[in-house]
Amino acid sequence: MPEEKEVILTFGAILMMMFGISLTWGGASVCIAIAIKKRNI
Amino acid sequence: MKREQWGSRSGFILSAVGSAIGLGNIWRFPYMAYDNGGGAFLIPYFFALLTAGIPILILEFGIGHKMKGSAPLTFASLNKRWEWLGWWQLAISFVISVYYVVIIGWAFNYIWFSLSQSWGADTIAFFTENFLGLTGSPFDFDGIRAPIVFTVLIVWTINFIVLYSGVKKGIEVSNKIFMPILIIILLILLIRSVTLPGASKGLELLFKPDFSRILDAGVWVAAYGQIFFSLSIAFGIMICYSSYLPDKSDIVNNAFITGFLNCGFSLLSGITVFGIIGFMMHQSGGELPAKLSGVFLAFATLPEAVNQLPFMQTFVGVLFFISIVCAGMSSEISISETVVSGIMDKFNLSRKKVVTGYCLTAGLLSLIFTTGSGLLILDIVDHFINNFNIVFAGLIEVILLGWFFNLNSVKDHIHPISDFNVGAWWNFCIKILTPIVLGITAVQNFIGDIKTPYGDYSFAALAGLGWGVWVSAIVLSLILSLIKWKKPLKIDH
Numbered sequence: 001m002p003e004e005k006e007v008i009l010t011f012g013a014i015l016m017m018m019f020g021i022s023l024t025w026g027g028a029s030v031c032i033a034i035a036i037k038k039r040n041i
Numbered sequence: 042m043k044r045e046q047w048g049s050r051s052g053f054i055l056s057a058v059g060s061a062i063g064l065g066n067i068w069r070f071p072y073m074a075y076d077n078g079g080g081a082f083l084i085p086y087f088f089a090l091l092t093a094g095i096p097i098l099i100l101e102f103g104i105g106h107k108m109k110g111s112a113p114l115t116f117a118s119l120n121k122r123w124e125w126l127g128w129w130q131l132a133i134s135f136v137i138s139v140y141y142v143v144i145i146g147w148a149f150n151y152i153w154f155s156l157s158q159s160w161g162a163d164t165i166a167f168f169t170e171n172f173l174g175l176t177g178s179p180f181d182f183d184g185i186r187a188p189i190v191f192t193v194l195i196v197w198t199i200n201f202i203v204l205y206s207g208v209k210k211g212i213e214v215s216n217k218i219f220m221p222i223l224i225i226i227l228l229i230l231l232i233r234s235v236t237l238p239g240a241s242k243g244l245e246l247l248f249k250p251d252f253s254r255i256l257d258a259g260v261w262v263a264a265y266g267q268i269f270f271s272l273s274i275a276f277g278i279m280i281c282y283s284s285y286l287p288d289k290s291d292i293v294n295n296a297f298i299t300g301f302l303n304c305g306f307s308l309l310s311g312i313t314v315f316g317i318i319g320f321m322m323h324q325s326g327g328e329l330p331a332k333l334s335g336v337f338l339a340f341a342t343l344p345e346a347v348n349q350l351p352f353m354q355t356f357v358g359v360l361f362f363i364s365i366v367c368a369g370m371s372s373e374i375s376i377s378e379t380v381v382s383g384i385m386d387k388f389n390l391s392r393k394k395v396v397t398g399y400c401l402t403a404g405l406l407s408l409i410f411t412t413g414s415g416l417l418i419l420d421i422v423d424h425f426i427n428n429f430n431i432v433f434a435g436l437i438e439v440i441l442l443g444w445f446f447n448l449n450s451v452k453d454h455i456h457p458i459s460d461f462n463v464g465a466w467w468n469f470c471i472k473i474l475t476p477i478v479l480g481i482t483a484v485q486n487f488i489g490d491i492k493t494p495y496g497d498y499s500f501a502a503l504a505g506l507g508w509g510v511w512v513s514a515i516v517l518s519l520i521l522s523l524i525k526w527k528k529p530l531k532i533d534h
Contacts, residue, residue, distance in 0.1 A: 009241050013248035016080025017312070020248075023087055024305030031298045035050070035291065038460045 042389070044109055045208040047285050052213035054298055057282055059216040059371030060273045061303040062223070064144060064339070067368060070267060071311035072334030075247050077263050078254030085255065085264035090300055093478065094268040096470040097435070098279060098296035099463060100442060103451040105280035106292060108531070111382035112277030113522070115284070118531055123441055126434065127383065128518035130277035133430045134379040136510060137276070139403050140419045141376065142200070143410040145369035146192035147172075147340060148362045155347070155358030164344040165337065169416075172340075176413040179421060179502040183413030190411050196373070197407070201400040203374050204381055205393060208285050212378060216371055223367040226360045227309055233357055234316030237350075239323020243315035262485065265478045270427060272303060273372070275435030277379045284382070294460035314338070317346045324349050336416070339365060377403070389527035417498070418506055424495050425507035428486040430514060436479040443472035 009017075047053040074082045108115040113127030150172065154160055160167040169175040176183045203211040234240060254260050273279060283292070321330050321342075332342045347358040377399065384395045410419050442448065448468050456462045494503055 009245055010249055012250050013080055013245050016083055016250050017244065017248045017308075020080075020083045020087075020308045021305070024301050024308055028298055028301035028305055031294050031301060034460050035294055035298070038294075039050075039291070 045285055046287050048209040048213055052217065053286055054295055055220045056212055056216040057299045058302045059220050060278050060375030061271060061299060062306050062368055063372035064369055065271050066307040067310045068334055068338045070307040071247060071314040073263055073267050074311055077260045078251045080248040080250035081252045081254055082260065082264060085261045086267065089265040089268040090304055092470045093265055093475045094272045095296050095300040096467050097274045098272060098300055099293055099467065100451065100471055101274060101279040102283040102292045102296050103455045105283035106286050107454045109284050111386045112280045113383045114386040115280050119446060125518040125522035126437055127277065128521040129434050129514055131380050131383045132514035132518055133276045133426060133434060134376045136422060136426055138373060138376040139407045140410050140422060141373050142196045142407050143193055143415060145196045145366055145373060146189055148365035148369065149192035149195060150188055151340060152359055152362040155362055156355055158348060158354060160344045165341040168340045173416055174413040175416055179414045179417040179498060179506060181414055185408055185411045193407055193411055197400055197404045199370065200373055200377055201396060204377055204396045207392060212374055215374060219367040219371045223364055226364045230360055231309055231313045234313045237316060237320035239319045240316035241319060242322055243319020244312060247311055247315040262482050266482060269435060272300065273375065275431050275438055278375045281379045281382045289458050291459045292455040293463055321346050321349060387526060421498060421502060421506040422510060425511055429511050432479060432483045432486060436476065436483050439471055439475045443476060
């Protein structure tokens, strides 16, 4: 079976992946923290 | 009759997120990102989330909560002449619920097939020929497929039990089961995916940014479209769900949480799907799989990837299709509830009667999608529902509410009860930005389909199943809006 050489993720790809994850899950975490602080969730 | 209520805030959020997270997060977002600039797509995507997705969520949560009604009741209460828009959104939900249920049925079938990878080596041929018995034309039905009817019946039974049990005991409880299962399975699949040989190649394809694409207007329209379709907005669901919130419930923060969690889920799905695609490329010497989105990604490409896994094939296959079932069921329940709620409000009927009648009617109609031409009919109906019904209904909604309604009255309602307030940016997004982008999308879609008819379908098929469904939905909505309400309307002044 032909196998391709392993590719290492480029800096740009890692940066955009981290940007996406931190904005969505980070944003959700901050909002949930506010909800917990303000009232029961 | 007192309106039903959610049992807890988390129950509402999980149900709203469950509605938003659907099959599109798994099989549409990853390809959209890959095809529109990779990692660079995330910039217009998040811009669209913050300027259209979350603002419209706040608007729909706000009016649904303020008027305490389904979409027709809410729009009729805001302005009697707008009631038809609510019915149009319900008609859209009804049509989607009829075919969406069949895709969940397929996933049930594929859980069974996963146990022995009975799809064999040629997964596309298995899906189209052996499983669907696909014919060459939408009107060449060739009988119903018994295994699909069986699983569709299972899905309708679950849907019936959940809806019949009501908002708190049915919808809320089911989402408290489906959502945690979905997240846990996704994390397991994610870990498996990124630890496969070649996964990084797939992630590189998905996230390597091509910033030159940001200057392409088409990429921005695609990003707004993805956000719009993904958040269950403009077909009455969020208006209906927020109407079940108690009086003193947060609106703004709930909209932000729903929007962020939905997009966070899309990203993790993207990583999982493209990790697996990278693995397939690694196995084939760099060749990209032929089908990277839609039903073929789920029912042909991913089974092929399961075939190639070094171990845990059954485990991964079963988990993947369970995740499709969970994501689909939570959305199907919300779509169905929107219709049920609208009929209950208008005709002052009990939940039990409406749910029974709805499930029987929609269930019978869904049989057409279990025939040999089911996928072809589904493809046409889905294209016209997304590109015309949802986009135009959303455009009319933001124009009416943005320009012919006092938006600040929604703010006055939501600010005292929300964790934080919205500023002037919200008015700008609803009044200016979203109508412009949706207007461009609507015109593009319309001209595109007039110039180049969709797919290779006949004129009769497109006219009957596409344009016909669109026009029928609007005419039916207008007729329904003329029928007198069984209980007096609470008009908003």
